[in-house]
Amino acid sequence: MADKTQLQYTAEHEWILVTGTTATVGITAYAAEKLGDVVFVDLPAAGTTVALGKVVGEIESTKSVGELFAPVDGVILESNQAVVDAPELVNSDPFGEGWLIKVSFEVLPTFLSFDEYTALVGE
Amino acid sequence: MTPDESGTPAVPTDPPGSDASTPDASTDDASIDRLSPLHSVHVQAGASFTDFAGWQMPVRYSSDLAEHHAVRTAAGLFDLSHMGEIVVLGREASDALDYALAGKISAIAVGQAKYSLLLSRDGGIIDDLVVYRTGDDRFLVVANASNREVVAEQLRERSSPFECEVFDESDDIALIAIQGPRSYEILSQVPGIQADGLADLGYYWSQTATFGARGEHNLLIARTGYTGEDGFEIYSAPDVAPALWQALMDTGGGSGLVPAGLASRDTLRLEAGMPLYGHELGLDTFPVQAGLGRVVALKTKQDFVGREGIEAGPAEDARVLVGLRSDGKRAGRAGYELFASASPELDPPEHPGDQLAGAAVGVVTSGALSPTLGYPIAMAYVDPAVAAVGTDLFIDVRGTRVAASVVPLPFYKRETA
Numbered sequence: 347m348a349d350k351t352q353l354q355y356t357a358e359h360e361w362i363l364v365t366g367t368t369a370t371v372g373i374t375a376y377a378a379e380k381l382g383d384v385v386f387v388d389l390p391a392a393g394t395t396v397a398l399g400k401v402v403g404e405i406e407s408t409k410s411v412g413e414l415f416a417p418v419d420g421v422i423l424e425s426n427q428a429v430v431d432a433p434e435l436v437n438s439d440p441f442g443e444g445w446l447i448k449v450s451f452e453v454l455p456t457f458l459s460f461d462e463y464t465a466l467v468g469e
Numbered sequence: 470m471t472p473d474e475s476g477t478p479a480v481p482t483d484p485p486g487s488d489a490s491t492p493d494a495s496t497d498d499a500s501i502d503r504l505s506p507l508h509s510v511h512v513q514a515g516a517s518f519t520d521f522a523g524w525q526m527p528v529r530y531s532s533d534l535a536e537h538h539a540v541r542t543a544a545g546l547f548d549l550s551h552m553g554e555i556v557v558l559g560r561e562a563s564d565a566l567d568y569a570l571a572g573k574i575s576a577i578a579v580g581q582a583k584y585s586l587l588l589s590r591d592g593g594i595i596d597d598l599v600v601y602r603t604g605d606d607r608f609l610v611v612a613n614a615s616n617r618e619v620v621a622e623q624l625r626e627r628s629s630p631f632e633c634e635v636f637d638e639s640d641d642i643a644l645i646a647i648q649g650p651r652s653y654e655i656l657s658q659v660p661g662i663q664a665d666g667l668a669d670l671g672y673y674w675s676q677t678a679t680f681g682a683r684g685e686h687n688l689l690i691a692r693t694g695y696t697g698e699d700g701f702e703i704y705s706a707p708d709v710a711p712a713l714w715q716a717l718m719d720t721g722g723g724s725g726l727v728p729a730g731l732a733s734r735d736t737l738r739l740e741a742g743m744p745l746y747g748h749e750l751g752l753d754t755f756p757v758q759a760g761l762g763r764v765v766a767l768k769t770k771q772d773f774v775g776r777e778g779i780e781a782g783p784a785e786d787a788r789v790l791v792g793l794r795s796d797g798k799r800a801g802r803a804g805y806e807l808f809a810s811a812s813p814e815l816d817p818p819e820h821p822g823d824q825l826a827g828a829a830v831g832v833v834t835s836g837a838l839s840p841t842l843g844y845p846i847a848m849a850y851v852d853p854a855v856a857a858v859g860t861d862l863f864i865d866v867r868g869t870r871v872a873a874s875v876v877p878l879p880f881y882k883r884e885t886a
Contacts, residue, residue: 379517380517382528382529382532382533382732383532383533383534383535385534385798385838386798386799386800386838388799404867406798406799406800406838407533408533408534408537408732408736408837408838408840409533409732409735409736409837411802411867437532
């Protein structure tokens, strides 16, 4: 599990771990908790070109549907097949094994810091 | 991540809280943040809360799936204290209810319960409710939380020609439900509950009981529920509810009893094919469309509110409620449209030249990936032409048409001895 304080965040409750020109993306524990038990995850195939702010996937719980937004302009390097096979990973380890996609990017937008995100969700 | 635009509750301002998404629940802002007498018990148990008809109620304690499965295999404990309880009392109470409601209430015996409907004059459904006859001249009417006021008001108005009185006792009654195959085993062993003859209490019957070392607290225990399992609903005074809840948990914890929230309650009732007000039932719905024609006592009683509307009936092509089953994991959700073909290009021009070509043939009212069955299920209103069991339809799941077959309701039926 990644160190939450070192991650970057979006107001759409996604976290981003930047390593070189790769962004690993997942949803926050706060979002996972609000969704409830995740039962289905639809993720983009490797090689898909994605645009910042556009919907690239879906996260469904028994009662709700969340959309996954691309946090950067880029190309999907990998989707987490383990989460597709076992969607409950999003609930059990949202910042670790529950990661969703890895995206290569050239330009990194400004994200929220851990403190800013924590303030946003009030927890 | 943000939620889609399908009308499901939003993250993060509104947790995805089961039936909390009923329109009437979210627009009732007259009494925001009402708390159950069990609120602190839920907080201690780590519950997440959702706003439901102005009440802060537990949506889940840990996992809605685990809570759902516990009810199917062992037992779950629900706080339903937000429900409305209205007492009708007096010499002509049964006549008043025969006139006010769709069913023949005078026909039920003391101790018996009956599922019924409060109809509008036009025959639409104002609320669905359960009526308990707790005495010759005394009835307890249990209404949906969001409809409590309108039900009390309508009962008062409709019973005014009769010799009886109507009391809204919702604030003085707490309601705890224990649901699941081990409910009886647990309930019968709770120290302090005296309920003679509980083993023989039939489905949709109720009895009085007591709770406390000296039998000092009165209970009404009913063998009713909203999960498709055996179970009981226990009415008590609000100040008794925390000790009663604790006693049930202490007794049942070793038997697999878990506290269960509204999210699991919604998937349980959906599997059991039970309608939810605001989803399957509403003012624009005739009982017969919802498969509830049998609830309306057209033949066995005289005048009642809604009779004329019911006799006129819905239009011949009015949509009817069906069950849908899909493969895969993607569930239809409330509000998603149904089509007869797999893609818009294939939609038949049923009325050549006019704009109805390719029109939706129905709409989903509730849907989820069924935790018990493992495949997506939904209830939907569809055109009569496509309502037959076995008909293949397509749910527009956020732009993708997902195949679904019309199947009989309920989706899930427990094995009974």
